[in-house]
Amino acid sequence: MRRDIFQAIADPTRRAIITLIALQAMTPNAIADNFNTTRQSVSKHLRILTECEIVKQEQQGREIYYSLEIDKMKEIDKWLNQFRKIWETRFNQLDDILSTIKEQEK
Amino acid sequence: MRRDIFQAIADPTRRAIITLIALQAMTPNAIADNFNTTRQSVSKHLRILTECEIVKQEQQGREIYYSLEIDKMKEIDKWLNQFRKIWETRFNQLDDILSTIKEQEK
């Protein structure tokens, strides 16, 4: 079973859950209230997110609060870095072209 | 059939293809040479990437060169922005705590 952060964020419901609990911890029921699906389904998503360590649990009585492991999000950012270099270069190249045109206009 | 960039990058082979063609356009055969899979399989991934507009084709004789639409990668970056704000805040909070400790030490 593949279980990495990229597979975790592939599902739109899971992305929504991540956004939802980014700022405050929530229980499965509270999370499920925000979606058109059952709590069990949300629970399954939470399990996947937990396995990927994107989410951490905190038991409080019979309730379990789920919150985001924000640092995990940085892994995506890290992967994006290789492309960031490219698109910044492209942007600078465009910038150079624009400067050249301006120079020629003078 | 879901077809968005997050689903596209969920597959490790597709991520590798994206990285591979990020800097230079390549033909399906050339791409497949880098993997332990058939050309047809790579072709299928390329079709998905094309449908998501992450990749563009350029026919040259009987060869088709595939290259990366780098701008599409920015969509992931855009989604990450909401979390970037949080982790920068956390970092600053940590920074504040550290400063406070230093202050107290004085």
Place this chain on the structure above:
DNA sequence: TGTATGTGCAACTATTCGGTTTTGCAAATT
């Protein structure tokens, strides 16, 4: 013109995925 090459597409298979239903357990409430 005949053959080799580069490619996409369709059919098929095994596996995975997302969701629902059911079950069971522990904590809270009565």
Place this chain on the structure above:
DNA sequence: AATTTGCAAAACCGAATAGTTGCACATACA
């Protein structure tokens, strides 16, 4: 003690996915 509430886990199902094999088609080259 009995009931309710919050939750996870298992069993099941239909749909999607990744990969393979086989085929068709166009371009290149002899």
